[in-house]
Every structure is written in C-alpha cells, then in structure tokens.
Amino acid sequence: MTGTAVVVGAGVGGLATAIGLRRAGWQVSIRERRAELERYGTAFALTPAAQDALDRLGVGAAVRRRAVPYRSAQIRTPDGRVLAGLPLERLEKKAGKPELLISRPYLIDLLLAELATLGGAGVVEFGANVTDAAALQAGYDLVVGADGLRSAVRAACFSASAGPTKVGSVAWIGIADFETDRHGETWGKGRFFGLTPVEPGHTNWYAAVPEGTTAADLPGLFADWHDPIPHILTKTDPAGWLCYEMRHLHPALPTFVTAGKVALVGDAAHAMTPNLGQGACTALLDAEALTRALAHHGPGALPAALHTYDRERRRSAQRTAFASRTLHRIVTTDHTRLRNTAARLLPGRPDGISYR
Numbered sequence: 001m002t003g004t005a006v007v008v009g010a011g012v013g014g015l016a017t018a019i020g021l022r023r024a025g026w027q028v029s030i031r032e033r034r035a036e037l038e039r040y041g042t043a044f045a046l047t048p049a050a051q052d053a054l055d056r057l058g059v060g061a062a063v064r065r066r067a068v069p070y071r072s073a074q075i076r077t078p079d080g081r082v083l084a085g086l087p088l089e090r091l092e093k094k095a096g097k098p099e100l101l102i103s104r105p106y107l108i109d110l111l112l113a114e115l116a117t118l119g120g121a122g123v124v125e126f127g128a129n130v131t132d133a134a135a136l137q138a139g140y141d142l143v144v145g146a147d148g149l150r151s152a153v154r155a156a157c158f159s160a161s162a163g164p165t166k167v168g169s170v171a172w173i174g175i176a177d178f179e180t181d182r183h184g185e186t187w188g189k190g191r192f193f194g195l196t197p198v199e200p201g202h203t204n205w206y207a208a209v210p211e212g213t214t215a216a217d218l219p220g221l222f223a224d225w226h227d228p229i230p231h232i233l234t235k236t237d238p239a240g241w242l243c244y245e246m247r248h249l250h251p252a253l254p255t256f257v258t259a260g261k262v263a264l265v266g267d268a269a270h271a272m273t274p275n276l277g278q279g280a281c282t283a284l285l286d287a288e289a290l291t292r293a294l295a296h297h298g299p300g301a302l303p304a305a306l307h308t309y310d311r312e313r314r315r316s317a318q319r320t321a322f323a324s325r326t327l328h329r330i331v332t333t334d335h336t337r338l339r340n341t342a343a344r345l346l347p348g349r350p351d352g353i354s355y356r
C-alpha cells in the first residue's frame with residue numbers, strides 16, 4: 001500500500017524510515033526541529049542484523065565502505081588486567097560478517113544521500129519543531145514518531161506516563177586522533193571507560209561517570225587507569241568532548257502503534273542506555289520492519305501493517321532495552337569484586353595477559 005506520511009525527527013530512525021517509505025512508493029515529508037543536521041556524535045555499532053536492515057534499505061554497501069570492523073575487544077580492570085574478551089569473533093563466524101563501527105555524522109550523511117537518490121531531496125523540513133503531534137493525523141495517512149528520547153508524538157498519542165528516566169550516569173564522549181589496539185571497556189567502581197575503533201587514525205572513546213561530573217573532573221577520575229585513558233583525557237581538547245545523557249524509557253510502552261495510523265520508531269519507542277551499543281541498530285531494525293510491513297500489505301490495510309510491525313519489533317526492542325539497563329547496573333555497581341569474579345567466568349579471557 002502507499003499514501004502520504006509525515007515522519008517527525010531526522011535522526012537515524014527517521015531518515016531510515018523515510019528511505020523505506022520512499023522505496024515503497026509513499027510520499028514522505030520529515031519535520032526536524034533543528035535548524036540543520038547536527039554534525040556531532042561519535043561511533044555507532046552496527047550489528048550484522050542492522051547491516052542486513054541497511055542492505056534491505058539499499059544503503060548497506062555505502063555504509064560498509066565507510067565503516068570499520070570491530071573484531072577484538074576486552075573487558076579490563078583499571079590497572080589493565082583482562083577480565084574477559086567480548087565474543088566478537090564467534091559472532092562474526094556465526095553471522096558471516098563482522099560487527100561494524102561508523103561515526104554518527106557519516107551514517108546520517110549516507111542516509112540523507114540515499115534519500116536524495118530516491119527523489120527525497122528537500123523532504124526534510126528543518127526548524128520544524130512539532131508541538132501538536134496529534135493534529136498531524138488529520139493531514140496524513142501515516143504519522144511516524146522518530147523524535148527521540150523526549151518524543152512529542154509519544155507524549156501526544158501514546159501513554160503519558162512513559163518518559164525518559166535517569167540512570168544516574170552521564171557519558172562524556174569524544175574521538176581521539178590516534179589509534180590504539182586496547183579496545184573494549186574498563187570497569188571501575190561506579191564508572192567505566194570505553195575505547196573502540198571508528199575510522200583509520202582515530203579512536204572513539206566514552207567515559208560513563210556519575211551525573212554532575214564535569215569535563216574538568218574527568219582527568220582526575222581516571223588518572224591512575226591504564227593507558228591510553230589518562231593520555232586521552234589530558235592530551236585531547238575538552239572543547240571537542242560531548243556530554244551525552246544516559247536515560248531509558250520507563251515504563252515500557254504497551255504498543256508502538258496507535259489509532260490505526262501512528263507508529264513510533266527508535267528512541268521514541270524504546271530509548272535505552274547505550275551499554276549494549278544498540279541505539280542506532282534498533283532504530284534501523286524498527287525502520288526497516290515498519291516500512292517492509294507497509295510495503296507488503298495491500299491498500300486499506302494500514303492498521304494491519306502497523307500491527308505486524310508492532311508484533312515483530314516491540315518485544316525484541318524492549319528486551320534489548322532491558323538488557324542494556326541491566327548491564328548498566330552491573331557495570332556501575334560498587335560491588336566490584338563480585339562483578340569482576342562473574343566477568344572472569346565469561347569465555348574469552350586470554351589468561352595471564354596484562355596490558356599495563
């Protein structure tokens with residue numbers, strides 16, 4: 001079926017949804033409150049399933065040309081000892097392709113470029129802050145809320161009680177202009193530090209710390225942690241760091257669709273803490289599943305297509321969000337000895353290796 005659609009929000013979820021809708025023959029307009037697309041953000045992980053979704057949206061090959069593979073990562077203690085290895089090789093073997101990492105600006109640019117090739121150039125209306133999302137229903141066959149953590153579409157058309165809930169941490173994030181082979185996460189007491197590849201010559205980093213921690217506090221909090229963590233925090237310019245709020249949506253929504261014509265995708269539907277690196281992946285999976293369901297259902301079957309989407313994505317996305325929140329609790333616990341003992345039981349620890 002085809003028709004007219006308005007997508008609220010031009011993040012990963014909104015742009016991917018617009019691409020899928022254009023491919024299925026829909027007329028689409030996107031309302032984005034920002035005056036232009038923000039050119040910031042660090043690395044996104046793309047699981048094999050998210051890559052498959054990108055392939056079906058027609059963007060997979062372009063993404064693979066810019067992304068880097070993520071093949072080796074360990075969990076460490078602050079003094080550099082390895083507690084466990086992430087099972088990236090095993091996952092790659094199973095899926096037949098590696099997990100990838102790509103910077104947010106690249107991914108946004110690639111999605112915008114694909115939209116332009118589908119005749120969708122100019123469909124993004126910038127500076128269009130949607131305040132009355134319920135009123136959009138009168139003007140379009142379909143309304144998609146892809147407007148993130150504080151979704152106006154969710155607030156207007158879905159449960160008023162669901163909203164962003166603090167988890168007690170913020171993440172300072174940045175990109176350092178050197179490479180390291182010490183990828184993975186280092187878990188301390190109430191805080192952790194992550195290092196991943198992002199593009200040749202650079203390293204993506206994030207420091208999850210208690211709320212209220214300023215950029216000026218960071219070097220002191222990690223001064224005696226293993227290299228290259230202190231180096232990153234003392235030698236890179238804090239003007240390039242970003243503070244990213246860590247929140248999740250609570251309570252979970254009973255449905256991602258309503259009124260036979262409104263759907264939520266991405267953070268609007270199931271904002272999660274970034275611990276599993278699934279924010280962008282789940283938004284892409286939502287966008288692809290929603291637009292595939294719309295393409296497969298015949299004329300007049302919009303409510304049925306939305307129901308199919310909800311059935312395919314809601315439980316899965318909410319399970320991922322719950323697992324991410326649980327991992328956040330484990331990683332930031334004060335009971336580090338118990339946590340580290342459990343982590344050592346995970347497969348993949350190269351015994352005896354110390355990186356200090």
Ligand SMILES: Cc1cc2nc3c(=O)[nH]c(=O)nc-3n(C[C@H](O)[C@H](O)[C@H](O)COP(=O)(O)OP(=O)(O)OC[C@H]3O[C@@H](n4cnc5c(N)ncnc54)[C@H](O)[C@@H]3O)c2cc1C
Pocket residue numbers: 008009010011012013014031032033034038040041042043044104128129130131146147148149150151152173244265266267268274279280283
């Ligand atoms: C600028 C930015 C940088 C980010 N950087 C990172 C990062 O480095 N690492 C990471 O893991 N995650 C980052 N995220 C979050 C990550 O992009 C999302 O968790 C994930 O990609 C899901 O995307 P989404 O499209 O559902 O939501 P989002 O990416 O949050 O996109 C929502 C979009 O909707 C727009 N919007 C919101 N309300 C309205 C409204 N009322 N009317 C019109 N438009 C509206 C927003 O401006 C935004 O463009 C970032 C998000 C943003 C917006």
